Amino acid sequence: MFEREKIFNRIIQRVNINLRDLNFDVSPFVTGHADLRQMSRFYAFYGVTTDIPLNLQFIHSSLAGSYFLGKCQVKNAMLYKTDIRGDELKRKGSTFQFKNFSIDLRQDEFIDIVSSALVKTLVHNFSHDPESPERFFIKNTLSLDYANIHGAPADGCFLSPFATVDLTTMRNCAIGAYSYIQAGRISHLNVQPGTIWVNSPGTFNFLYQFPQDRLQHYIKQEAGGKPEGALIDFIEKRAQAFDKVFDTAITSPPIPVPETASLDRYAVVLSETTIDENVLVAQRAYLENCTMGIGANAQENCYIINSNLQGNNVMAHGAKVVETEMEKNIFVGFNSFLVGKPGCRITIGTGCIVMPHTIIDCSEPLEIPPDTLLWGLITNKQELEENSIPLEELRVVHHSIQRGNMHFEGEGGAFVEGFKHRINHILESNGAFYHQHNNNIKGHAQNNRKLSLNNIQPYLFGEMEGVYPDITIQPQG
Amino acid sequence: METYTVKDLMVPLEEYVTVPLGTTLLGAMLALEKAQENYDQGKYHHRAVLVLDRENKVVGRISQLRVLQAMETREENTELYAQLKMYQFSDAYVDKLRENDRIKCKVFAEETLKEATEKPVEDFMQKPTPDEYVDESEKLDLAMHKMVAGAHQSLLVTRDKDIVGILRMVDIFTASFHAMKSLGVA
Numbered sequence: 001m002f003e004r005e006k007i008f009n010r011i012i013q014r015v016n017i018n019l020r021d022l023n024f025d026v027s028p029f030v031t032g033h034a035d036l037r038q039m040s041r042f043y044a045f046y047g048v049t050t051d052i053p054l055n056l057q058f059i060h061s062s063l064a065g066s067y068f069l070g071k072c073q074v075k076n077a078m079l080y081k082t083d084i085r086g087d088e089l090k091r092k093g094s095t096f097q098f099k100n101f102s103i104d105l106r107q108d109e110f111i112d113i114v115s116s117a118l119v120k121t122l123v124h125n126f127s128h129d130p131e132s133p134e135r136f137f138i139k140n141t142l143s144l145d146y147a148n149i150h151g152a153p154a155d156g157c158f159l160s161p162f163a164t165v166d167l168t169t170m171r172n173c174a175i176g177a178y179s180y181i182q183a184g185r186i187s188h189l190n191v192q193p194g195t196i197w198v199n200s201p202g203t204f205n206f207l208y209q210f211p212q213d214r215l216q217h218y219i220k221q222e223a224g225g226k227p228e229g230a231l232i233d234f235i236e237k238r239a240q241a242f243d244k245v246f247d248t249a250i251t252s253p254p255i256p257v258p259e260t261a262s263l264d265r266y267a268v269v270l271s272e273t274t275i276d277e278n279v280l281v282a283q284r285a286y287l288e289n290c291t292m293g294i295g296a297n298a299q300e301n302c303y304i305i306n307s308n309l310q311g312n313n314v315m316a317h318g319a320k321v322v323e324t325e326m327e328k329n330i331f332v333g334f335n336s337f338l339v340g341k342p343g344c345r346i347t348i349g350t351g352c353i354v355m356p357h358t359i360i361d362c363s364e365p366l367e368i369p370p371d372t373l374l375w376g377l378i379t380n381k382q383e384l385e386e387n388s389i390p391l392e393e394l395r396v397v398h399h400s401i402q403r404g405n406m407h408f409e410g411e412g413g414a415f416v417e418g419f420k421h422r423i424n425h426i427l428e429s430n431g432a433f434y435h436q437h438n439n440n441i442k443g444h445a446q447n448n449r450k451l452s453l454n455n456i457q458p459y460l461f462g463e464m465e466g467v468y469p470d471i472t473i474q475p476q477g
Numbered sequence: 478m479e480t481y482t483v484k485d486l487m488v489p490l491e492e493y494v495t496v497p498l499g500t501t502l503l504g505a506m507l508a509l510e511k512a513q514e515n516y517d518q519g520k521y522h523h524r525a526v527l528v529l530d531r532e533n534k535v536v537g538r539i540s541q542l543r544v545l546q547a548m549e550t551r552e553e554n555t556e557l558y559a560q561l562k563m564y565q566f567s568d569a570y571v572d573k574l575r576e577n578d579r580i581k582c583k584v585f586a587e588e589t590l591k592e593a594t595e596k597p598v599e600d601f602m603q604k605p606t607p608d609e610y611v612d613e614s615e616k617l618d619l620a621m622h623k624m625v626a627g628a629h630q631s632l633l634v635t636r637d638k639d640i641v642g643i644l645r646m647v648d649i650f651t652a653s654f655h656a657m658k659s660l661g662v663a
Binding site for chain 1: 565
């Protein structure tokens, strides 16, 4: 037996042991899906920059096609085309504010991945767990295609395809496909597919659940099979463009990029695309015939096609936008799938918030008024009415409101302000507000320009094929 | 009082209202109505119906509450309520949703009433649980403990393995009341 198989089998056993109280067996989700022979086909790579502390340790692990930035330890793990972005980890000497606790950091935070398998997963942000402020742990966890572990330490968990856990510590949980969870901390939850849950206990609680039958058109995974559906088809149709980018040594960007913007070397850019100042385009982003206005960003696994972003638009990890006109200051949440068509374009007004994991798949033109909150599954004007609310109307909710499958309890004003504050923070972090002449603080758009990339390779023969040698990468001094 | 046994207070099975499996809800109610009409001639006031299988063994019991439950056709969205609880919505929020759902569902409507009359008794009868049995030779103490602990309206009285009668709460209550009165405490 190859060593990679031993590592993988042990991880599956660890996850199943942790999920035994839920009677949840992850084996059917990886049998027939995970092809371990792929682990020797792709190199791993890491970013080097003076702005971000570097310390990488790889022990007894496979890392095929994965990307690392910042401080990270990977042990007895299997990462496949996964991005570990440690550029927002907390720094030594800083203070992490958690409710009434001001927590001083005595060392740089690091991402600690142990006995876990992450497939095409994004790990980003920093640990929001006050019990573990300097260690962003991912332990005994399995995550599948296009899952996002965003500031969310995990112990003994399973994330299905396109699941996102955001700013939440999770223990012994199974998160269904296309679910988005932001709830502080959760344990022993079996979350059904298509659950969108944003909870701030005592302040507000938002819940939407996709109709299960209709969600299956977009994403489903049957026992023993691979993830299927329109989301997978959409990505696979464009996979070749990425193969080209990863297989070619590119020395200069394919289009002009302003001094204050950055276009990652591992992003795809096709046809008539323009990039304005302070724009951030991350690795694995896909741009085709689109304009990226000042301060707009496309994070990992974003697709922007035949669309115009006027500026300061946040395209969160995994967001996809097709045939869409976006005015300024619009937030499109994680893994959202906004699919207009020629003659049936989507127009989104200024200040709108598209909740994470929203699907707009319309067969008629849709115009969304400014300052509107959208969620769920929208395929026509009637569903737009049911799955949206003007922000001003939500602001004055003090008790509860229900619309269709959406339930909200608590202070609507706090919910809106929380989102607005976070969107502003994301834009600031990404460098959207940077201006060379007023000495503003730089963000990712400016700093990533100074990033260089190195490759590392696995063993290519024998029992260790696909496993990487134990490697420590740490600057001296 | 101390000398009384279960047998002394039970209603013999042959004097109880019984219906066979397969009887409709309306059939069971008509049987109960008939038994109550005969109340003046009989010794017992009947509030429940026993369900017998082909071997005339008691396999279930239908109380008035069970009849009402069978009539109530509202389809409570119990899965949604459970999900909302799991996702930490307050009891008040869930109760409000449940109340709204209940208002929407009418019980005393011709269609729903007609639907209820055709339900077979096996769909809504209460199947006896192991703690609902008491031997006819037992003293009333044990019967009372079982009734209180299980919150049972009645117990099934057995002789060997056969059910031979019903011990009703009203009879235990009356016996208890008389026992206390006989103490002569003012």
